[in-house]
Amino acid sequence: MTPITETPHQPQGHARRLIEFLHGLGSETPRAPMEKARWCLLDALGCALLGARQPWSEIMAAEVLGDGTHGPCTIIGRVGKVAPSHAALCNGTAIHGFELDDLLSEALIHPGAVIVPAVLAAAEAVEASGVQVLRALVAGYEATARISMALGMDPSQRGFHKTSVVGPVAGTIAAGVAMRLPLDQLLNAVGLACSCASGVKNFAVGSAGMVKRMHAGRAAEAAVRMAMLARRGFTAPPTAIDGKFGLLEAFSGDTAQPVLLDADLGSKWAIDDLWVKVYPICGWIQGVVQLLLGMREQGGIEVHKVARIVVATSAFAVRYNGNTEVADTMDAQYSIPYCAAVALTGDPGDPKAFSMAAIHDPVRAELAKRVELLVDPVADEVYPKQFACRVEVHLMNGEVRHAETRDAHGTPGSPCDIEEQIGKFNRLADLSGLPVPAQEVVAAVQRLESLNSVTTLMRLLCP
Numbered sequence: 001m002t003p004i005t006e007t008p009h010q011p012q013g014h015a016r017r018l019i020e021f022l023h024g025l026g027s028e029t030p031r032a033p034m035e036k037a038r039w040c041l042l043d044a045l046g047c048a049l050l051g052a053r054q055p056w057s058e059i060m061a062a063e064v065l066g067d068g069t070h071g072p073c074t075i076i077g078r079v080g081k082v083a084p085s086h087a088a089l090c091n092g093t094a095i096h097g098f099e100l101d102d103l104l105s106e107a108l109i110h111p112g113a114v115i116v117p118a119v120l121a122a123a124e125a126v127e128a129s130g131v132q133v134l135r136a137l138v139a140g141y142e143a144t145a146r147i148s149m150a151l152g153m154d155p156s157q158r159g160f161h162k163t164s165v166v167g168p169v170a171g172t173i174a175a176g177v178a179m180r181l182p183l184d185q186l187l188n189a190v191g192l193a194c195s196c197a198s199g200v201k202n203f204a205v206g207s208a209g210m211v212k213r214m215h216a217g218r219a220a221e222a223a224v225r226m227a228m229l230a231r232r233g234f235t236a237p238p239t240a241i242d243g244k245f246g247l248l249e250a251f252s253g254d255t256a257q258p259v260l261l262d263a264d265l266g267s268k269w270a271i272d273d274l275w276v277k278v279y280p281i282c283g284w285i286q287g288v289v290q291l292l293l294g295m296r297e298q299g300g301i302e303v304h305k306v307a308r309i310v311v312a313t314s315a316f317a318v319r320y321n322g323n324t325e326v327a328d329t330m331d332a333q334y335s336i337p338y339c340a341a342v343a344l345t346g347d348p349g350d351p352k353a354f355s356m357a358a359i360h361d362p363v364r365a366e367l368a369k370r371v372e373l374l375v376d377p378v379a380d381e382v383y384p385k386q387f388a389c390r391v392e393v394h395l396m397n398g399e400v401r402h403a404e405t406r407d408a409h410g411t412p413g414s415p416c417d418i419e420e421q422i423g424k425f426n427r428l429a430d431l432s433g434l435p436v437p438a439q440e441v442v443a444a445v446q447r448l449e450s451l452n453s454v455t456t457l458m459r460l461l462c463p
Helices: 014-023 031-051 055-066 084-095 112-126 130-151 162-179 183-194 211-231 247-255 283-298 315-320 329-333 336-345 362-368 377-382 418-432 438-446 455-459
Strands: 306-313 371-375 389-395 400-405
Touching: 014 130, 014 162, 014 183, 031 084, 031 112, 031 130, 031 418, 031 438, 055 084, 055 211, 084 112, 084 211, 112 130, 112 162, 112 211, 112 455, 130 162, 130 247, 162 183, 162 211, 162 247, 183 211, 283 306, 283 315, 283 336, 283 389, 283 400, 306 336, 315 371, 329 336, 336 362, 336 371, 371 377, 377 389, 418 438, 438 455
Parallel strands: 306 371
Antiparallel strands: 306 389, 389 400
């Protein structure tokens, strides 16, 4: 008797529909998100160049190069080629390495630091075209936002870093699109990646160390590795995102909203919700710094004239960003009091303002202690869709300066224009000190669709 073979069950759940939709992105992909993806790429490359010169990136690259393995892929800012997953690890660490990488505001997650290095490594490994890179970036940003929204706030509130939880899964989708994996292999890759989700936020409650810097790199590394394994035939459960004991249930339980995975697919694009950072600090401090800089430019706010600074913002920021005793660079970048002091005494756009020498400046440290934090009802109501804040500077003579905003510059409500984004890239490339032809990189990104292989771009990023 011929044995009966059963056709494997292929559930048509929310995650499956999302993956099928993103897998199918092709020539019909709307122009607008593709154009946004181009500037996301340039922004991430600028972050990578500056980040590559930071101690954590130097250590990571040394570790990878110390393995002695070779491959087809580029570590940005370094000579030599490595395996795809190793390149993704180093480049993700560099992009996320100085708090300048982009955000998806409502989803509360960093997409570019995972998606860009995963796509570049996967694309370089298979010599994907520039057009396919743009499609993969659109897919990755979309997956990042939707998976993050479906998870909700519960994982973050319990101490998980959502960038490194969502990153391996969304990054795998992006890498798979770049590699043009068949749908069955992409589904397996996603199933594998769900078991790579990890990362805790202990860095946010004390001396931060370097660990957050590598979260995006580790996510990108896992993404590329899982895509490569699936291409070789490694299999995984097809419902690992929204099935029983899947990603959503494991991290969010009953608070998960799987319907957000595929709601209104194609009618709106996550990449339109992008936040391009202006300053190398935590996202919800950007507005505070911008308001204080505006007051400073008006004149009359010398440090010795300031009695106190009142910052009213969301309860979340008040709870987690009020540290006045900063211990290292990341502490400083996440401290509202310290960043407020920098805004009134120095240049918050200068990475050196967050160096150990700057942190121990006695004038700045004393001014930071004059910063008071309050919960603002409006800011609390609109968070996390908007990061509103209100600032008061009380002067010794009794004068009080006021300013407020709901949309810091760089957010979707007040976006950076193309000239500003090119300017940011050129500034970061210059600050890196790396002998990279910045203008040629910008030109290559501008004509990315004409590149038959992404290797043309990547060659420019090796000194």
